[in-house]
Amino acid sequence: MFANFEKLGVAAVTATAIYALPMAAGADTLRLLTWGGYAPEEVIAKFEAETGHTVEVTTSNNEEMIAKLRATNGGGFDLAQPSQDRITSAQEEFGIYKPIDMSRIKSELFIPSMLAATAENSTFDGEVYGLPHVWGTSGLVVNTAKAGDVTDYTDLCEASVSGKVSYRLKRPTLIGFAYSMGLDPFAAYDDADAYQEILDQVEAKLIDCKPNVKTYWGGGDEIKQLLRSGEVIASMAWDTGGWQLNADDADITFVAPEAGALGWIDTFVLPARGRADDAAYDWINFVMRPDIASMITNTAGNFTAAVDGDAGVNADLKARYQGSFDQAAIDNIKWYPPVPAGLEALEGATLDRVNAAK
């Protein structure tokens, strides 16, 4: 009886010791902090077979990624995937990332313009912190049979869709409404007073619009269920959500708003205290291969910054993408510039007031 217990104890101690020891070079554990769909099982299996590394995936979102890394001063993960506009301010405030070593990246795998744009947007103190991976947009997801006249963000406030509208109470809503009202929030990013003026106008509009809203949605599954059940017929959401719903119900799809869809790029960044940089670089170079990039697009629903990454994407998804975006709509995408530190405090106060308004 006691012998058994001792054996168990010894086994537990050895297991802990093995975990605590730094892994031998060549076979690391990659702790990946990413979005749902960006690291499909089949891709992980292939990566593990080819490189010998193992991958542990944690799915999250922009804010939680930063909060998690902040809590550990950039430890606990070896590779993270925040959007490109959230890198420099987080680095300035919390110092949670480390610079990318460009010589270890196979840069020929990346679409050059996207690689350059992301490098520029994620440069802090002369060092590059981010590489582009997956990009997409947010705009309107509309039931075209019931709310075909909703073509812009402010159309969500029309009486024809009253009580059947949903959007998030988050910063994309502020930005989208501002563009739809003829303002240019991105141009005012660096001027706090001008930005506050824009926020004040948007606040008044959102408070006016509040009776139209059924509920402010929180998670992707929530808005999909609201749209699928027909309880909501017009909403602000991500393009992939609209395309997924379109597969079930041909009436529902993503509409690029007249004022422009809001474009984001999710990146690769190295957390400051990551331990498996080799595995992280291996993963980046692996998933940017055209065949792997197509696999990720097929599960995540969004396209990647990989050269020829759309070659193996299934035809339905391509058709939906082309249905939502013609060339003019693509040219009209408003790409998020880096968020200056402190801007979120202004936006937060505005969102709080909208939330509290009766």
Next chain:
Amino acid sequence: MTSDASRLGFYLLLAPILLWLVLLIILPHIGLFIVSISEKVGPREYEYGLGNYAAFFGEPLYWRTFARTAIMSILATALTLVLGFPIAYYIAKLTKGRTKTTLFLMCMIPFWVSELVRTFGWMILLRETGVFSNLLQSLGLASGGVEMLYNDAAIMVGLVYTSILFMVVPLVTTLDSLDDSLIEAGYDLGANSTSIMREIVIPHAMPGIVSGCIVVFMLSLGNYLTPILLGGKDSLWFTGMIYTQFITRFNWELGAAFGFLLLALSSLVVFVGLKLSGQSLSETMGRS
């Protein structure tokens, strides 16, 4: 020798609870308190001050949400008591043997699944295209879909449902310990049901009522899932606000201050509740 050994045993037995208290409760709270009195003056620059607490009192939204959360939690506690007491009385006094066990078990079965699943269950029942709405329509009582989700009543239903077990269990325990002959004696002396309830049953059950109320109030005040998922666009809840400050606003300092204010509020309400009911904490927790 024996006293040394028993003292060692005492400390060994005490160690887990001490470790628990110090490592998981006291140390994190000290850290949180230090964060709550830090004010941000620039990127990575902080200085000490009470600005975060001042921000709470300066912004009506914050203290209104705070008051709203407290009032709704008290209301939820009262409702839980009103609903839980008859159930507990029935289980403890009017049933015996196997029926009693079965009923008690039935109260517990919903708690075998997680709170998230139970809350989603309520969403399926209450939503516009949900079970209740369809039922009303098929009975001809409503012409279109009826939305019962996304309002304060839905939050209240969720809170009461989530916490009713924590009211029923202490009540059943205290009511069980009430000797039936006392009730019979009351009847023999000519009392009616109301006065027996008032003079015998409720005074005896008081420790159970108070401890149940404390637990339910704490659970409601600190609940995050139920108000967020069932509440609507006007339904603010203080824990949701703490989450927002920590996660979406990156403002740990204000979030930590909110956390401490919530701690102070819950302690204050429990203290006032004990004073009003004339109970002491040790008696309440000791007897039930």
